[in-house]
Amino acid sequence: MDDLTLIQSNRNPLTEAVYSWSQLLSPVILLITFILATALHGVFTSQKEENALQTEAKGPGGRPLPVTKMRRNPAITDMTEGSFGRASRRTFRGATTLIVLSFAANAANLAAQVMANADRLLPKTSYIADKPPQQWWCREESFVYVVGTGSLYGYVLLTMFDWKDSPNFVHFLVWSVSLVTDSVVLGALFARVSESYTVTSNETLTGPAGNDIADLAIGAFRVANLIGVLALYLSLAGRRTFTVAEKREQEAETQPQSQSQVQNRRRSGSRRNRENGNDETTPLLGQRQTSQNGYVAMNGNGRDRENRRSSQNGTANAAQVSVNGQSVGPNREAEAAFYRPNKLPHKTWWEYARGYSLFFPYLWPRDSRNLQLVVLLCFIILIFQRVVNVIVPVQTGRLVDRLQESLDAVDGRTMPWRDLALLIGTKILQGQSGLLGSIRAILWIPVSQYCYRALTSAAFEHVHSLSLDFHLSKRTGEVLSALNKGASINQFLEQVTFQVFPTLVDLFIAIGCFGWFFNSVYAVCVSVMTFAYLFLTVRMAATRADQRREMVNADREEEAVKNDSIVSYETVKYFNAEDFEFNRYRRAIRNYQSAEANVTWGINNMNICQNLVFMVGMLLLLIIGAYDVVIGARKIGDFAMLITYLGQLQGPLNFFGTFYRTVQQAMISGERLLELFKISPTVVDRPGVRTLPPSVGHIRWNNVKFWYDGKRPALKDISFECKPGTTTAFVGESGGGKSTIFRLMFRYYNCHEGSIEVDGNDVKDLTIDSVRRAIGVVPQDTILFNESIMYNLRYANQDATDEQVYEACKSASIHDRIMSFPEGYNTKVGERGLRLSGGEKQRVAIARLILKQPRIIMLDEATSALDSETEQQIQSQLINGNHLGQDRTLLIIAHRLSTITHADQIIVLRAGMIAEKGTHSELLKLNGKYASMWEKQSKAERAALEARDAARRAEKLARQAKFAKASGKQQDHTDDSDGCYGNTSAGSSTVLQATNALSEDSSTSDDDTHKKPPNDNKTTNPSPPPDL
Secondary structure, three states: OHHHHOOOOOOOHHHHHHHHHHHHHHHHHHHHHHHHHHHHHHHHHHHHHHHHOEOOOEOHHHOEOOOOOOOOOHHHHHHOOOOOOHHHHHHHHHHHHHHHHHHHHHHHHHHHHHHHOHHHOOOOOOOOOOOOOOOOOOOHHHHHHHHHHHHHHHHHHHHHHHOOOOOOHHHHHHHHHHHHHHHHHHHHHHHHHOOOEEEEOOEEEOOOOHHHHHHHHHHHHHHHHHHHHHHHHHHHHHHHHHHHHHHHHHHHHHHHHHHHHHHHHHHHHHHHHHHOOOOOOOOOOOOOOOOOOOOOOEOOOOOEOOOEOOOOOOOOOEOOOEEOOEEOOOOOOOOOOOOOOOOOOOOOHHHHHHHHOOOHHHHOOOOOHHHHHHHHHHHHHHHHHHHHHHHHHHHHHHHHHHHHHHHHOOOOOOOOHHHHHHHHHHHHHOOOOOHHHHHHHHHHHHHHHHHHHHHHHHHHHHHHHOOHHHHHHOOHHHHHHHHOOHHHHHHHHHHHHHHHHHHHHHHHHHHHHHHHHHOHHHHHHHHHHHHHHHHHHHHHHHHOHHHHHHHHHHHHHHHHHHHHHHHOHHHHHHOOOHHHHHHHHHHHHHHHHHHHHHHHHHHHHHHHHHHHHHHHHHHHHHHHHHHHHHOOOOOHHHHHHHHHHHHHHHHHHHHHHHHHHHHHHHHHHHHHHHHHHHOOOOOOOOOOOEOOOOOOOOEEEEEEEEOOOOOOOOEEEEEEEEOOOOEEEEEEOOOOOHHHHHHHHOOOOOOOEEEEEEOOEEHHHEOHHHHHHOEEEEOOOOOOOOOEHHHHHHOOOOOOOHHHHHHHHHHOOOHHHHHOOOOHHHOEOOHHHOOOOHHHHHHHHHHHHHHHOOOEEEEEOOOOOOOHHHHHHHHHHHHHOOOOOOOOEEEEEOOOHHHOOOOOEEEEEEOOEEEEEEOHHHHHHHOOHHHHHHHHHHHHHHHHHHHHHHHHHHHHHHHHHHHHHHHHHHHOOOOHHHHHHHHHHHHHHHHHHHOHHHHHHHHOOOHHHHHOOOOOOOOOOOOOOOOO
16 A cells, blocks of 8 residues: 555656755746845835935924835936836736746646546545655645745735836846756756656656646746846846936036026026015914025925925924035925824835834933843743744644544553643743733833823923914813823834744744644644735735825814813803814714724724735635545644644734834824924934023113014114113004014024124024023913912922912912912812903913013013003012112003103004004104004093993983983872973983993993093093003
């Protein structure tokens, strides 16, 4: 029986070895070549594109940031995408298809050979321990070669349809290596079949069989096809390279002339802009322009559309663009900003790794030796887990064999306790929820917390470091959504470290174990199933990436709508817009649910296809394993080990199916945080700055120019001086530049021309922190934290005592009001301080300013919500009081001119320029803009006083009329005099109706006004209405 079943051969051993090893190694060599070539191609393409457009933006901690949206380089495009025409691509795809079909023909020939010789594969009744397992007639090496290489070429064919730059260097290298391996296989086959050999002990062949001739013909066709493909590729690529080189030479000849023309146009354009008083910048809240002064240009979405250059203006060195190492100035295609992308940000795995490598430094606890040891211990545990995953299936098979041996034993059955205990012990250690996995998870807790703390803290600090232009154009809900993604990114990085890489190792170990414990047929089947599963997962998930992105964006939009609506609660109520907001939020929810349904539908379809691929591969392996057991080639324990290993293999494959979706989710979520990191502050300390010495409050502006956009400068040639201890007031029409002066003074922006000096030091030569510490600001719209009043007061000076806080509040005329609250200074002020009135918030802000004790005070309509008497009291305290002293420099923006008559100088601004400057009396003598404003406000105040006086008189007459009418009814007067009296009462009622509106205004006036009516003749310091 052995002579009939075992294949004998007397061929040349060298020929047999070459033929066998060439078939076994051919798919392995091609697979390694394809993987390495693909990886190198991705790195090469990514680096070439990054050389075309490089960013000098720095992230938190000075870490370099990768580019996200890259400008296309024509030179690189010529060599990659579109290198071959449509007809050439069809030719290459057709040739590769013929190669795949040739392997299909080999498989058919192999199957026919097996069917024809089925009678020589007689099953054995039992396993023969002293002889090797029986081999297939079709040879194990032939199966590996046909199935393995054919499957790999099938994937190569798919890439030719999927990759935009196909065919490329990867395909060329695969074809070249395949030509070598197929030529060796073909030569060995020719030498092998030309010899006489014995099939069985009863049959000898002297020439090639029919199936050998078919294999020779198919192999020769495949080699000829590869030669033709390579020759065509080299000829077309060579011609393309020559054309590109010639085109570059032509461009190089015309480039100097073009550059000179561009420079001339730029010079003339800049000259025209200067003549018109404009420069090419971007407005604070609006249009998309560029900048040439080192300042950032923002659009309405908060996108950074500009090159930020570290210049004498002290701006950030961020997002500067360079081509081939040379700066090219503004580039509208280089968006390194906070935007909502609609497509995947990167194209290759290398670009993904480069983009998200920004977050990897946060995983390593560089400041803690103990945590570094914990990380090392966790990786050691990972290695032990890989070993356990190999031991469990082997031990399962060994236990089954021991049980079978015990069952077949005739001298007594014994229990395999040792093998059973070893299996139970390894199962306890195995898996993420096993003992080793639990220990690793517990050890990783402090490391995970460190990573989360480092990443979220860096993001939070980075947002606070950004300049005013970003915060004026941001959408709060979008920023908060990006900051909240720190946890998901941290989880994603942990999954990559402890699940992705170990799972990849498990897959390759599984393939190796199938080849070691079984044979290469099993290894090839597992490899084909694994890569088919992964390819299907990646392709199906990639096709639905935009759907998932749409879902994420819809989720963010829902959060933004909800946040905006709740924050704008009062505005919603003012306009009775509840229904509108409800419908808007419902619409956002419906959009999210619609996108979520599409993603869920795609996920379920992908799960069905994944399970189908795995089950087909598992069924094939189980059939082969069961057949080997039936014919006696394998033991029952081997089959049990096969089932166990397949079960373990399903876990990693299923994990990849779910993890790829998690990766996409994390990538899409991480884009927002990554883009947020890419935004750099536009005003930073330039090198060599120093700290402001103890300030005396001497301010000097020298010909300062500043603009938000290139159309109209906000400030033009502003020059003034504020000596220590003086008060300077800024008045003028809205949009005249008053708030801009305060913003430049506080270094929210840097001036474009001129200089701003504090105590003789240019503020650009001083640190931003020291300048801001010397300045105290009370804004018109005071924002308070949702904490206690004491917390908000001590925010300016954390070391202030309770007595100091009380004295500051008394100076701001708010102490008694606070003490009237049930909880006093512990009263919560609500979101943004909404539980306090406008006047109360302003007085809290003034008290907070007193606690800070700055040398320079800036009041931006800081008392606009107060009555005139309280306002004058507070200003008197600020100027002459004991809390701040008389040596403080006070800058005031005011619309009520009566509150600034005491100022040492009043600066009238108009259209960004100083129209008038002087004291109150000097400006009145000029009879100019200030005098006109003063006269208008005086008349308005007198009219308001007269109206209030008329309203009071009308109220008095109405009360008298009502009293007289009531008395007449009690006495029952019916004569003519009574009738006349009634007409008088009616007349007074008419007067009341005519002055009803005025009396309503009067009822809301201050109590001190009712107690002491104003004197009409006294108009020295009238108080005009707040909104003039």
